[in-house]
Amino acid sequence: MEQLIIPAIIAITVAFFSVYGLTPFVIRALEKRNITVVDANKKEKTMVARPGGLSIIIGIELSLIILYIFFPISEILAVLLTTFFAFIVGLIDDKKTMGGWFKPLALAFCAAPILLLGAYDSNLAFPLFGTVQIPLLYMALVVFMIPIMGNTINSIDVLNGVASGFITIASFALSICLFILQNYEIGIVSLCLAFSSLAFYKYHKFPSKVFPGDSGAITFGVFYGGIAIIGGVEVIAAIAILPAIINSFLFLSSVKKIVEHRQIKNPTSHTDDWKLQSTSENHAPITLVRLLIAKKPLSEKQIGYEIFKLAIFSGILAIITSFMMGVTI
Amino acid sequence: MSIPIFSFIFAMWILIIIGGGLMVVFIGPLSFSGYGNFDPLINSGVKVLIAMILIFIWVVALLKIKNWIFRKTTTQ
Numbered sequence: 001m002e003q004l005i006i007p008a009i010i011a012i013t014v015a016f017f018s019v020y021g022l023t024p025f026v027i028r029a030l031e032k033r034n035i036t037v038v039d040a041n042k043k044e045k046t047m048v049a050r051p052g053g054l055s056i057i058i059g060i061e062l063s064l065i066i067l068y069i070f071f072p073i074s075e076i077l078a079v080l081l082t083t084f085f086a087f088i089v090g091l092i093d094d095k096k097t098m099g100g101w102f103k104p105l106a107l108a109f110c111a112a113p114i115l116l117l118g119a120y121d122s123n124l125a126f127p128l129f130g131t132v133q134i135p136l137l138y139m140a141l142v143v144f145m146i147p148i149m150g151n152t153i154n155s156i157d158v159l160n161g162v163a164s165g166f167i168t169i170a171s172f173a174l175s176i177c178l179f180i181l182q183n184y185e186i187g188i189v190s191l192c193l194a195f196s197s198l199a200f201y202k203y204h205k206f207p208s209k210v211f212p213g214d215s216g217a218i219t220f221g222v223f224y225g226g227i228a229i230i231g232g233v234e235v236i237a238a239i240a241i242l243p244a245i246i247n248s249f250l251f252l253s254s255v256k257k258i259v260e261h262r263q264i265k266n267p268t269s270h271t272d273d274w275k276l277q278s279t280s281e282n283h284a285p286i287t288l289v290r291l292l293i294a295k296k297p298l299s300e301k302q303i304g305y306e307i308f309k310l311a312i313f314s315g316i317l318a319i320i321t322s323f324m325m326g327v328t329i
Numbered sequence: 330m331s332i333p334i335f336s337f338i339f340a341m342w343i344l345i346i347i348g349g350g351l352m353v354v355f356i357g358p359l360s361f362s363g364y365g366n367f368d369p370l371i372n373s374g375v376k377v378l379i380a381m382i383l384i385f386i387w388v389v390a391l392l393k394i395k396n397w398i399f400r401k402t403t404t405q
């Protein structure tokens with residue numbers, strides 16, 4: 001345990017400060033090249049740099065390389081490669097909007113390093129009931145889980161600061177769970193995600209100076225999914241991001257097909273004082289944000305905080321679940 | 330509006346725990362033998378089939394709970 005402290009401090013420091021230090025340069029470079037988008041939820045026309053995924057991937061990869069030097073285990077190498085490939089997929093989608101099926105299919109291939117390096121345990125652990133061994137089924141689960149996690153986090157990247165703030169809360173909760181389960185190395189990997197997303201949140205929070213874009217949001221999601229797989233905490237990780245899963249579930253159950261999120265009708269509109277209200281459009285999809293503003297309009301900042309409260313609640317449920325892992329009925 | 334969403338998250342959590350229990354109870358002990366080289370394939374095939382049925386039941390249950398929790402709010 002003691003020998004893990006120094007590598008952990010170095011990796012976490014690099015994860016945080018590289019994202020914190022690099023993001024302003026990325027913002028300036030994007031603004032200089034006019035690679036900006038309109039922030040749709042601001043009264044005055046505001047242009048925001050996008051995508052900021054480059055600083056996120058540099059921070060994550062540097063911290064993982066440092067951890068791999070200290071702990072040369074295949075799990076860290078696998079998640080390092082998978083996350084990098086996912087970033088490339090996101091970057092392609094940032095440059096050129098691809099069809100609804102492009103990302104899930106391309107991200108499924110990103111799971112290859114985890115499978116090829118055998119960085120998984122085919123025992124699926126459930127609270128209270130123990131584990132179930134599903135060797136072939138688990139391989140399919142890995143292939144499905146990476147795109148699902150990437151797209152789930154990408155789909156909540158709709159308001160200032162939400163994606164980075166949400167993944168910060170979820171990954172801190174997941175780190176605590178991994179430490180409770182005494183999986184310290186992967187717990188440190190999870191902390192690298194928590195601190196890199198926290199650093200990015202500084203620039204992404206309301207009012208945003210940068211948007212992560214698909215490259216950033218998918219990187220967060222796939223890294224999180226990869227940690228869940230290599231840490232053997234798939235169920236706990238899913239519980240920690242239940243609000244985002246609900247968002248995808250509500251969306252899919254109302255739209256009933258997989259589409260690129262930019263192709264759908266906006267489920268919200270603005271009031272005169274520029275708060276967000278639920279649209280009266282019947283065919284617009286149901287989303288988490290739409291549910292939050294169903295009763296009364298809320299400002300963008302208020303909605304963000306409501307989502308964070310839900311994330312904290314899910315994080316607490318995840319931590320309770322990790323305590324339940326040690327109990328078998 | 331937050332309270333129904335908190336309730337829905339809690340319901341999903343309970344469903345995950347129950348669903349996990351069903352997976353362990355039904356899929357865990359399953360083992361077929363006597364088909365030679367096809368044993369792993371048959372074992373996995375049956376497990377996949379049962380898992381798919383359980384997931385289908387899980388999603389249907391979740392949809393029912395979602396409609397039950399949010400009906401009041403959305404009709405207001």
